[in-house]
Amino acid sequence: MNDHGRDWDRGLVSYPDPNVETIDPRFSAYALHTAAIERLFTGTRWSEGPVWIGDARCLVWSDIPNNRMLRWAEETGEVSVFRQPSNNTNGNTRDREGRLVSCEHDSRRVTRTEHDGTVTVLIDRFDGKRLNAPNDVVVHSDGSVWFTDPGYGILMNYEGHKAEFEQPTRVYRLDPVTGDASVIADDFLRPNGICFSPDESRLYIVDTGASHDPDGPAHIRVLEIEGRRAVRSRVFADMKPASSDGVRTDVDGNLWAASGWGGPETNGVVCFSPEGERLGMIHLPEPCANLCFGGVKKNRLFMTASQSLYALYVEAQGVQRP
Numbered sequence: 046m047n048d049h050g051r052d053w054d055r056g057l058v059s060y061p062d063p064n065v066e067t068i069d070p071r072f073s074a075y076a077l078h079t080a081a082i083e084r085l086f087t088g089t090r091w092s093e094g095p096v097w098i099g100d101a102r103c104l105v106w107s108d109i110p111n112n113r114m115l116r117w118a119e120e121t122g123e124v125s126v127f128r129q130p131s132n133n134t135n136g137n138t139r140d141r142e143g144r145l146v147s148c149e150h151d152s153r154r155v156t157r158t159e160h161d162g163t164v165t166v167l168i169d170r171f172d173g174k175r176l177n178a179p180n181d182v183v184v185h186s187d188g189s190v191w192f193t194d195p196g197y198g199i200l201m202n203y204e205g206h207k208a209e210f211e212q213p214t215r216v217y218r219l220d221p222v223t224g225d226a227s228v229i230a231d232d233f234l235r236p237n238g239i240c241f242s243p244d245e246s247r248l249y250i251v252d253t254g255a256s257h258d259p260d261g262p263a264h265i266r267v268l269e270i271e272g273r274r275a276v277r278s279r280v281f282a283d284m285k286p287a288s289s290d291g292v293r294t295d296v297d298g299n300l301w302a303a304s305g306w307g308g309p310e311t312n313g314v315v316c317f318s319p320e321g322e323r324l325g326m327i328h329l330p331e332p333c334a335n336l337c338f339g340g341v342k343k344n345r346l347f348m349t350a351s352q353s354l355y356a357l358y359v360e361a362q363g364v365q366r367p
Contacts, residue, residue: 150198291335305332338363
């Protein structure tokens with residue numbers, strides 16, 4: 046990583062920001078020469094699950110070990126507690142009606158926060174057995190909820206409660222109206238970050254199996270979707286020696302992937318073309334766990350990285366979902 050004298054606490058940097066790296070000339074269309082990486086907040090133990098709440102002009106994200114969710118207000122820059130305790134919530138998204146959908150480690154369930162603030166349990170069991178610890182989640186345009194269940198919340202007490210696995214590590218699709226759930230994929234060692242392509246014909250899923258087994262996978266796979274099923278699967282990008290976590294697509298179909306755990310030079314966000322070619326990288330001083338697009342024009346990339354929240358204006362725009 047090239048800090049070039051960067052004072053992260055004060056945010057001082059010369060333009061163009063040297064920590065925004067162009068790997069392929071195509072990335073120049075998305076990198077702004079008069080925008081710098083900003084540290085918006087620091088003081089978490091492990092930041093995760095950012096979700097933009099456009100109608101409230103705020104970002105909500107998880108601080109898993111501190112058992113809380115935080116809110117950053119765009120208008121004032123102030124950070125406040127959104128929910129505590131949060132059942133060690135990890136991934137968050139919004140459904141087609143703008144309701145918050147969350148993966149809770151400690152309670153081992155996926156929940157929906159209604160408009161009046163009450164919490165509805167969408168799923169906590171499959172085939173009569175408890176889920177492991179749902180991790181990340183995305184909502185399809187048909188309203189179905191797709192989520193990963195790698196079990197990190199029961200591996201140790203730091204992010205939940207240590208417990209025995211009752212299910213294989215899987216990816217699920219849930220119909221929140223009927224409550225019917227089905228297995229989308231069961232061949233991931235640790236299925237983690239998840240997102241759709243703009244037209245929802247592809248589903249990207251991160252496998253962080255290398256965190257469990259050094260010889261395990263640290264790649265992003267892409268699954269072709271037909272209706273309610275995944276019909277084909279292949280490796281989209283191998284992140285080794287690093288690993289990814291959360292992922293998002295922009296309107297051009299590029300995939301923006303959190304990166305880290307492979308040395309300081311791998312900490313940040315990598316932008317891939319729809320074909321899996323590395324276009325550019327945003328270097329951060331901490332491993333990045335997750336990200337989302339937000340702001341009025343959906344052109345601000347928010348990045349939850351270890352103890353901090355970062356943001357960068359880009360010329361890319363996130364897919365217009367609630």
